[in-house]
Amino acid sequence: MSDNHADSVVQLLNVSKGFTRGAQEIPVLTNTTLHIPRGDFVAVMGPSGSGKSTLLNLCAGLDRPTTGKIIVNGQDLGALSEAKLSKWRSENLGFVFQMFNLMPVLSAQENVELPLMLTPLSRAERRKQAETSLRIVGLADRADHYPRQLSGGQEQRVAIARALANDPVLLLADEPTGNLDATSAQEVLDLLDSLNEQFGTTVIMVTHDPKAARRAKRMLHLEKGTFVQTDIDELEADFQKVAR
Amino acid sequence: MIKYLPLIIRNVFRNKIRSLFTGASIAVSLFLVVMLYSFLTVQDEMTEATKIYNRLIVMNVQGLTGNVPIAYVDRILRIEGVKSATPFSWFGGKYRDDKIPFGQFGVDAESVSEVYPDYEIPPDQLKAWQADKTGCVVGAVIARNKGWKIGSKIPLKGDIYPVNLELTVRGIYDGPSTTDREMLWFHFEYLDEALKALNDPSAGNSGIVVLEAKSASMMPELSKIIDSTFASSDAPVRAMTEKQFQQSFMEMMGNVRGFIRYTSIAVVVALLCVAANTMAMSLRERTREIALFKAIGFPQSTILGLFLSEAVVIGLLGGIMGAFGAKLLFSVVDFSKIIPGLAWLYVPWSTALAGVALATGIGLVSGIIPAYRAANVSVIEGLRKVV
Numbered sequence: 001m002s003d004n005h006a007d008s009v010v011q012l013l014n015v016s017k018g019f020t021r022g023a024q025e026i027p028v029l030t031n032t033t034l035h036i037p038r039g040d041f042v043a044v045m046g047p048s049g050s051g052k053s054t055l056l057n058l059c060a061g062l063d064r065p066t067t068g069k070i071i072v073n074g075q076d077l078g079a080l081s082e083a084k085l086s087k088w089r090s091e092n093l094g095f096v097f098q099m100f101n102l103m104p105v106l107s108a109q110e111n112v113e114l115p116l117m118l119t120p121l122s123r124a125e126r127r128k129q130a131e132t133s134l135r136i137v138g139l140a141d142r143a144d145h146y147p148r149q150l151s152g153g154q155e156q157r158v159a160i161a162r163a164l165a166n167d168p169v170l171l172l173a174d175e176p177t178g179n180l181d182a183t184s185a186q187e188v189l190d191l192l193d194s195l196n197e198q199f200g201t202t203v204i205m206v207t208h209d210p211k212a213a214r215r216a217k218r219m220l221h222l223e224k225g226t227f228v229q230t231d232i233d234e235l236e237a238d239f240q241k242v243a244r
Numbered sequence: 245m246i247k248y249l250p251l252i253i254r255n256v257f258r259n260k261i262r263s264l265f266t267g268a269s270i271a272v273s274l275f276l277v278v279m280l281y282s283f284l285t286v287q288d289e290m291t292e293a294t295k296i297y298n299r300l301i302v303m304n305v306q307g308l309t310g311n312v313p314i315a316y317v318d319r320i321l322r323i324e325g326v327k328s329a330t331p332f333s334w335f336g337g338k339y340r341d342d343k344i345p346f347g348q349f350g351v352d353a354e355s356v357s358e359v360y361p362d363y364e365i366p367p368d369q370l371k372a373w374q375a376d377k378t379g380c381v382v383g384a385v386i387a388r389n390k391g392w393k394i395g396s397k398i399p400l401k402g403d404i405y406p407v408n409l410e411l412t413v414r415g416i417y418d419g420p421s422t423t424d425r426e427m428l429w430f431h432f433e434y435l436d437e438a439l440k441a442l443n444d445p446s447a448g449n450s451g452i453v454v455l456e457a458k459s460a461s462m463m464p465e466l467s468k469i470i471d472s473t474f475a476s477s478d479a480p481v482r483a484m485t486e487k488q489f490q491q492s493f494m495e496m497m498g499n500v501r502g503f504i505r506y507t508s509i510a511v512v513v514a515l516l517c518v519a520a521n522t523m524a525m526s527l528r529e530r531t532r533e534i535a536l537f538k539a540i541g542f543p544q545s546t547i548l549g550l551f552l553s554e555a556v557v558i559g560l561l562g563g564i565m566g567a568f569g570a571k572l573l574f575s576v577v578d579f580s581k582i583i584p585g586l587a588w589l590y591v592p593w594s595t596a597l598a599g600v601a602l603a604t605g606i607g608l609v610s611g612i613i614p615a616y617r618a619a620n621v622s623v624i625e626g627l628r629k630v631v
Contacts, residue, residue: 062539062623083543090541097627101536105254115540117247162540 094163153184270562535626559607
């Protein structure tokens with residue numbers, strides 16, 4: 001990691017996070033420091049319970065660290081109230097989830113427009129921007145389709161279009177291929193790749209799949225709340241064994 | 245919140261069956277409440293409308309179970325300030341196969357149209373009635389429902405009194421909606437003579453006496469004079485306005501207003517539970533969606549507003565269906581044909597609108613707790629939830 005972190009989109013400075021279960025304190029992240037430069041595409045891997053999702057939640061301001069500081073796009077998240085954090089998220093972040101999380105009562109177009117409802121854009125402007133996002137993910141012709149009329153891969157691409165709609169500086173993807181078949185997973189990874197390459201969007205992707213992780217510019221491996229060095233080939237071999 | 249309206253409407257209808265049942269339960273209950281309240285409102289309206297006719301009712305102090313001697317009518321007429329007076333005696337006879345007797349009253353054919361100018365009898369028909377002791381006049385609604393015309397014969401079999409009356413329709417009265425157009429008026433003398441012929445103890449007595457005062461300002465004083473004039477007699481009376489009479493009549497049937505009010509409160513509470521349950525179920529099913537909204541930056545206040553708006557829309561729709569449905573039904577269907585005596589009942593706009601407002605309020609209140617819980621859903625827990 002570089003010593004010059006001026007261009008870091010995400011900075012975790014000595015961050016620890018633990019959860020209390022009854023009288024027991026369970027550490028999830030331990031004294032973690034991380035810098036992710038603008039335009040990076042980072043895959044975060046690790047076994048279940050290693051702290052991957054917690055890391056993502058902390059970067060998104062959905063959770064607060066027990067100790068340490070998190071700065072995203074120059075903003076110290078600890079300094080923001082819940083209301084200001086919501087506004088900040090709507091302006092800076094895009095989310096892609098394993099379960100897609102599309103609104104079943106809204107069409108693809110309307111789902112993509114959802115984050116734009118929080119902006120002062122007019123209805124026509126929102127529509128136009130949503131169309132652009134759908135065009136980027138190759139689903140302009142499915143704008144009027146409802147989630148139930150789309151395949152899993154298409155749903156995830158709509159979710160990515162929704163994440164892109166407000167032109168975020170940081171895209172957080174939590175197991176984006178976890179619910180997809182191999183072909184759809186490839187399409188989604190291609191899309192994340194091209195967003196990162198063409199638009200310079202910084203992507204942090206949590207995944208269990210080493211194949212997906214290989215598509216990132218770099219990979220971080222979390223174990224028991226600490227980043228460790230691992231061999232991705234070894235991980236892939238293990239993953240294949242589990243998959244079989 | 246307006247820009248979220250399409251989303252709110254779609255969420256309301258996402259589970260159509262549930263929304264339908266919730267809306268229907270609100271609608272049916274509102275229908276009932278609006279109908280019950282219309283009963284009170286219209287009665288109040290009718291009583292208010294009669295104020296301008298300066299009528300006083302003279303009733304035995306024992307209430308409607310007691311009588312007013314017919315001789316009192318002349319004595320009342322001699323009191324300064326009394327313009328006109330008529331006996332008004334409930335006959336309660338049975339007409340053919342009718343299960344419920346309609347309003348049949350023995351009155352003074354000469355003075356009743358002076359006391360009741362709002363009940364309009366064509367002059368030639370009034371004269372014909374006055375000239376025929378066995379004649380009667382009937383309201384336009386009951387005449388239509390029973391198929392009575394001028395000259396129709398109406399046999400009434402005595403139930404309270406041991407006499408039967410054979411009446412001939414000589415006139416049909418009409419009037420504004422605040423009048424009761426389901427009554428039959430006949431000559432008091434006809435009944436009284438029949439009773440006298442049988443030496444019946446009720447002969448020479450009227451149920452009540454209705455008088456017209458010369459002015460509204462004289463009515464309080466007139467009431468006192470009438471009360472005191474007959475205070476030491478065998479049949480002391482109490483004079484009261486039509487409004488007071490209406491109230492005492494209602495009290496005789498029990499605390500009708502209280503009954504309607506408490507029934508309505510019970511209905512509202514039941515509705516609150518139904519609507520709140522619907523919203524709570526909706527919240528449980530959509531925890532992930534709510535978490536997503538929060539994750540992508542929707543503030544708590546907007547989520548609170550979205551859920552409250554959904555509850556309000558459900559209440560509003562149920563209210564519109566129930567309250568306006570009742571209004572429409574009473575406008576289209578003539579209930580006097582089904583339940584005699586209900587021709588006067590209709591749903592005033594004010595009551596229908598109050599019903600819609602009530603349903604909207606129920607929706608709002610039922611949504612408070614679910615909306616508050618929705619606004620406070622943990623994003624992390626919510627996104628993890630698999631429904």
